[in-house]
Amino acid sequence: MARLPPFLLLLAATCAAVANAQLSENYYGSSCPAALLTVRTTVATAVLLDRRMGASLLRLYFHDCFVQGCDASVLLDDTPSFTGEKGAGPNAGSLRGFEVIDRIKLLLELICPRTVSCADILAVAAHDAVVDVTISTTCFVGLPAQLGGPSWTVLLGRRDATTASASLANSDLPGPNSNLNDLLAAFSKKGLSSTDMVALSGGHTIGRAQCQNYRNRIYADTDIDGTFTASLRGDCPQGGGNDGNLAPLDASSPDYFDNSYFSGLLSHRGLLHSDQALYDGGSTDGLVSSYASNNDQFGSDFAAAMVKLGNLGVLTGAYGEIRVNCRAVN
Ligand code: HEM
Known part of the structure; x- marks a missing residue:
């Protein structure tokens, strides 16, 4: 079978994702117009200060999406009713970037309370951490803050999980000795x-x-x-x-x-x-x-694969919640 040109494959994947009526590109367009710029500038600052942070934010998103879906379960601290994912084998002593997500959430709760989910913050942060854009705001005039990677359409509208699973993190995340x-x-x-x-x-x-x-x-x-x-x-x-x-x-x-x-x-x-x-x-x-x-x-x-990853197990509509603090259920 003839191979499709890469741009057509990307288009097909993006259209398939858009067909998921629940998520949309402009989800916060009227409810929180500054949401995307807030994530972008915070991520850009973090990556300028520590270039490895771009990698850490990308990995954080992967580890979120592979366990229960892209629902920010990875960010939850342990509670008396569940053991969270942070202490699971693939995550303990190794996942980074939690403070960057906290900083973004703090800002977003100030400008649009209870509106932007932690799951969407992870999705946008992972994109902004690797994509090749130049930040041009009053604070960052023309600084190429990110790491030179490709861009994709980040669909939004995910809601946050009210539980997490250490055992799913242990079973579903592949290990470094995998064949x-x-x-x-x-x-x-x-x-x-x-x-x-x-x-x-x-x-x-x-x-x-x-x-x-x-x-x-x-x-x-x-x-x-x-x-x-x-x-x-x-x-x-x-x-x-x-x-x-x-x-x-x-x-x-x-x-x-x-x-x-x-x-x-x-x-x-x-x-x-x-x-x-x-x-x-x-x-x-x-x-x-x-x-x-x-x-x-x-x-x-x-x-194209990042778009698919971002659609895994998303909570929308009446499911889940918009957490106020990404580390704890409301
Ligand atoms: C295919 C199966 C995968 C395995 C077995 C795997 C395993 C690992 C391991 C063991 C580390 C080092 C952690 C440490 O020593 O602290 C790591 C780092 C990393 N992984 Fe993966 N990974 C996989 C897939 C992915 C995917 C799909 C992504 C993103 C799309 C990803 C992004 C990263 C990044 C960016 C780092 C560096 C993080 C940092 O420097 O903080 N990995 N991975």
Whole structure:
């Protein structure tokens, strides 16, 4: 079958998402016209101060959407009636960005109380953290604050969950030692294709991972570049210790959103076992090669997959609530 041009694929995904009548692009157009600019300027400030924050906000959104859907359940602290997701294996000591979301929520509660959901704040923040726009307000005159990534239509109107689930976070979020079948199964469980899975994994073009998550990869794996291994072992000893030491997921441009993550996989320089699993003789090798040579194809597939991710399990209408404090149910 002939391959559709990337812009048509993006259009198709966007139209499919718009067909979900519940979410819409201009949802806060009259109820909170300053909502989007408030998120954008707060995210831009955070990324200017700490470029890794762009990566952390993208990951926070992924970890929200994969557990109960995009309902801001990831932001809830533990309560007597449930154990939240923050303490779950894939999140504890590793998820970042909660304070940035708190700051945005504080501002939005001042200008339009009980209007903008925490789930939508996460969706817009993830977009603004990676997209290639220049902030031009009185505060940020022409500063290219974000990380150079592709843009997509962020549909809005999600409401916030009143519960969270540590056990779903443990079962549904894929781990760093996953093999290709595990990854395909985890994404398929959410209705996402293998193309979506590979494109979204390209989120690892930015950000860092801790030694405890790549130790197995640099001591046990054989499909890894020798020079790359040697450069990592000093900071991540085999016998344990230094568990929190960080290494970039995409060593060639860790703070820039591009396709070099995929070129790294072709050179057997994937940092996590799960990264290299995408290019290790399996069914996704061809797509990894395509993305490595075609940044536009990666960008448009990533954007289309982000729209799909944002539609997972959303609460609308009478479901859920608009939290006042993103960390607690009202
Ligand atoms: C395919 C399965 C995936 C696995 C197994 C996985 C696993 C991981 C792990 C273990 C880390 C490092 C955490 C740490 O050491 O603290 C990480 C970081 C990260 N992940 Fe993933 N991830 C996956 C998919 C995704 C997706 C779909 C996205 C976004 C669309 C994403 C975005 C990120 C980002 C941006 C970071 C860096 C965060 C930072 O520096 O704060 N990941 N991931």
